[in-house]
Amino acid sequence: MRPNLTLILSVILGFLFILIFYSGVTGLLGDSFLIVLVIIFSLSLLPIFQEKKIEEKRISPMKFLPVILIGLSIIFSSGYLYSHFPYFRMLSGSGSGNTSFFLVLMLFSVIGIMALETHKNIQTPLIISGYDRDEIEREMSLFTKSVTMIGLLSLLAGLGIVILLEGGPDLDIGLVPAIIIFFVVYAVVITSAVRKES
Amino acid sequence: MNSSWNKQIIILSLISAFIAVVGIISTQKAIFGSLFMPIIFLFLLTYMEKDLKLSLDYSIPSFLKVGDHVILSVTIKATKGFGLLNMELPFYQEMNIVEGTNVHVLFKGIREREVTMTYTISSLRRGIFKWSDIQIEYLPVIGLKRRKVIKFPVDHTLEVDPEIKTLKKSQFQLKSNRIKPRNSITRMGPPTHEFESIREYVPGDPFKSINWKSSAKTSYKDNLMVNVYEREGLKNFIFYVDISPYMSRGSTVENPLEYAIVLVLSGSRYLLSKSYNVGLWPIKLFNLNRKEFVVPSSGMDTFNQIKRSLLLMESKWVTEPFRGFDPSLTRMMLETRPSVMIMTSLERGNASRIEAISSSMARFKIKPTIVDIRAESISAKYTDPRLGKVFSSRNYNLSKYGTDHTSGRVIQWDPINEGMGKAAYRLAMEAGW
Numbered sequence: 106m107r108p109n110l111t112l113i114l115s116v117i118l119g120f121l122f123i124l125i126f127y128s129g130v131t132g133l134l135g136d137s138f139l140i141v142l143v144i145i146f147s148l149s150l151l152p153i154f155q156e157k158k159i160e161e162k163r164i165s166p167m168k169f170l171p172v173i174l175i176g177l178s179i180i181f182s183s184g185y186l187y188s189h190f191p192y193f194r195m196l197s198g199s200g201s202g203n204t205s206f207f208l209v210l211m212l213f214s215v216i217g218i219m220a221l222e223t224h225k226n227i228q229t230p231l232i233i234s235g236y237d238r239d240e241i242e243r244e245m246s247l248f249t250k251s252v253t254m255i256g257l258l259s260l261l262a263g264l265g266i267v268i269l270l271e272g273g274p275d276l277d278i279g280l281v282p283a284i285i286i287f288f289v290v291y292a293v294v295i296t297s298a299v300r301k302e303s
Numbered sequence: 304m305n306s307s308w309n310k311q312i313i314i315l316s317l318i319s320a321f322i323a324v325v326g327i328i329s330t331q332k333a334i335f336g337s338l339f340m341p342i343i344f345l346f347l348l349t350y351m352e353k354d355l356k357l358s359l360d361y362s363i364p365s366f367l368k369v370g371d372h373v374i375l376s377v378t379i380k381a382t383k384g385f386g387l388l389n390m391e392l393p394f395y396q397e398m399n400i401v402e403g404t405n406v407h408v409l410f411k412g413i414r415e416r417e418v419t420m421t422y423t424i425s426s427l428r429r430g431i432f433k434w435s436d437i438q439i440e441y442l443p444v445i446g447l448k449r450r451k452v453i454k455f456p457v458d459h460t461l462e463v464d465p466e467i468k469t470l471k472k473s474q475f476q477l478k479s480n481r482i483k484p485r486n487s488i489t490r491m492g493p494p495t496h497e498f499e500s501i502r503e504y505v506p507g508d509p510f511k512s513i514n515w516k517s518s519a520k521t522s523y524k525d526n527l528m529v530n531v532y533e534r535e536g537l538k539n540f541i542f543y544v545d546i547s548p549y550m551s552r553g554s555t556v557e558n559p560l561e562y563a564i565v566l567v568l569s570g571s572r573y574l575l576s577k578s579y580n581v582g583l584w585p586i587k588l589f590n591l592n593r594k595e596f597v598v599p600s601s602g603m604d605t606f607n608q609i610k611r612s613l614l615l616m617e618s619k620w621v622t623e624p625f626r627g628f629d630p631s632l633t634r635m636m637l638e639t640r641p642s643v644m645i646m647t648s649l650e651r652g653n654a655s656r657i658e659a660i661s662s663s664m665a666r667f668k669i670k671p672t673i674v675d676i677r678a679e680s681i682s683a684k685y686t687d688p689r690l691g692k693v694f695s696s697r698n699y700n701l702s703k704y705g706t707d708h709t710s711g712r713v714i715q716w717d718p719i720n721e722g723m724g725k726a727a728y729r730l731a732m733e734a735g736w
Contacts, residue, residue, distance in 0.1 A: 180328045259341070263343060271332065294342050294345050
């Protein structure tokens with residue numbers, strides 16, 4: 106995999122987030138969690154550097170693990186579970202807030218890795234089938250670039266929403282109504298994304 | 304896109320649901336950004352992939368000659384849509400891609416795309432072919448089930464002409480080892496202005512045809528020399544082409560039939576240039592279509608008709624025994640007593656049939672020239688050498704299969720080991736061109 110914009114941004118933003126996570130880590134459990142996070146994130150980058158010989162139908166689930174681990178660390182560091190099991194705390198109060206705020210960086214990194222992995226998955230069988238290697242490289246790079254652009258746009262939009270919610274006039278809708286609103290939006294978008302061709 | 308990408312998209316959407324749960328349990332308001340980011344991402348992809356619009360422009364030939372290299376170009380313009388376009392550009396059977404490829408991928412991203420794809424082809428075989436459709440598979444970035452296959456038909460066919468060897472008159476004139484009157488008893492036209500040869504004067508020759516210079520040079524003979532000019536509407540010549548499966552031994556692009564076609568075309572052009580009336584019939588006894596044969600005539604129109612008939616000629620399985628000629632050919636042989644050249648590849652299975660055809664022509668006082676195009680060398684290129692025994696000489700010994708020399712003159716031609724020019728020269732000698 107030649108270095109490109111998607112790869113650079115995925116790696117930089119992923120490790121930047123880990124740095125943010127590191128700044129908020131507290132206790133031995135937190136340190137251990139940090140090490141696991143670094144290892145898993147680094148391992149999730151590996152498939153995009155491996156040369157594939159055949160079409161790879163399976164996807165590497167490793168890239169989604171950091172998000173889940175970070176989610177777990179946030180759950181145990183603030184909120185309802187933290188109040189019941191304070192000894193599982195991994196992040197400080199401000200660390201938990203920062204990690205929650207900047208989780209978008211890790212999500213962006215995951216999207217980047219997804220695009221790069223798909224690039225590889227599509228490229229290998231097409232080259233074997235007789236397509237022009239340079240053309241596939243060029244077109245798939247355009248795919249990763251386009252996905253990166255949209256990912257960046259989503260990232261900025263996500264951050265914009267938080268800033269609006271935090272800095273804008275306080276609507277005081279509460280967390281639970283907000284989550285309900287989210288699920289309504291979620292249902293609409295997901296239904297639209299997976300609906301069948303009419 | 305491919306299934307793995309779509310699975311990842313689904314996992315990503317589940318991740319955002321997981322983040323929502325994390326947000327509820329951790330009561331972190333700041334997690335809202337991460338909550339909505341995958342959803343916004345999915346929404347943007349879904350929004351952009353809709354309404355793909357494609358327009359195509361192509362430059363694809365309608366005429367081609369075997370062996371010619373031609374560049375094909377297809378320009379595709381994609382507006383709207385967001386996904387991968389997997390394209391298969393036009394092709395036809397017996398086509399060889401010399402440079403480039405006819406399969407391409409194009410990613411329609413955020414911006415409008417216009418791409419011109421070119422590839423060079425050459426045709427391996429003569430014929431009239433239909434171009435395949437331009438087929439484009441659209442794989443949107445999101446939505447595995449929304450993939451589409453769009454077909455753009457190419458609205459014309461391709462005519463691939465066989466290669467024609469130019470046979471020069473100088474190769475054959477005055478060299479024939481057969482004493483054979485070229486002028487038909489029934490059809491003798493007026494002399495043209497095309498010089499044919501020089502001979503000694505005989506009483507009755509027009510004075511204007513005397514070649515004084517040549518007469519002066521050869522004065523020791525005490526005889527005048529005269530120029531002989533070619534005549535219009537000379538003898539009819541019919542090519543009778545075997546289309547039995549024995550003619551297709553080898554490959555689809557190289558077999559006795561393909562060589563016969565080139566030879567017939569080259570011979571036709573030569574004979575037409577000498578003002579012969581040239582005709583063509585396939586050895587097909589029943590259901591002969593009007594387009595399949597050409598009644599002997601002269602001129603370029605006849606040549607084009609012969610070419611057209613040859614383009615459509617394919618070998619077929621013939622099972623019926625020989626019981627007589629097609630009525631059109633019978634009439635022609637009765638009326639004009641043409642010279643006939645049978646193009647075949649004699650084998651155990653068709654030797655008796657060719658013999659029967661040849662013998663039947665004797666009724667019309669015609670002694671055909673049988674050109675036996677040997678398939679052994681051709682087949683050897685495409686078959687396992689261990690099968691060599693199948694093509695041993697005893698399999699095509701003509702006398703063994705009853706083709707005697709009274710019903711026709713057999714001329715063998717091994718196209719792999721003898722070029723068209725040399726073969727044509729030999730044939731011309733035998734056939735008295």
